[in-house]
Amino acid sequence: MARQLRALHDEEMISTSAEARAAALQYVRVVTGSARPRPEHREVFEETVLQVAVATQALIDRMESIGEADAAAARREDGRSFDVAG
DSSP states (O other), X not given: OGGGSXXXXXXXXXXXXXXXXXXXXXXXXXXXXXXXXXXXXXXXXXXXXXXXXXXXXXXHHHHHHHHHHHHHHHHHHHTSXXXXXX
């Protein structure tokens, strides 16, 4: 399964919500073994896709925030950035 999923986040790429939803849909399809759920399962299938997409986007957003904070700290340590107010 892992080979079928593609990474949405790397050092230079920011994921969009559409990409997060597409990844969530792919994940739910693999887990359920069904590309098209039966009509009686459609609601729970779509709800799960939405929940996974939201969680995926939150993960990527938090990783980007942490990465930006780490980069700013590294610049401060290297002396490449300074606080003019201080």
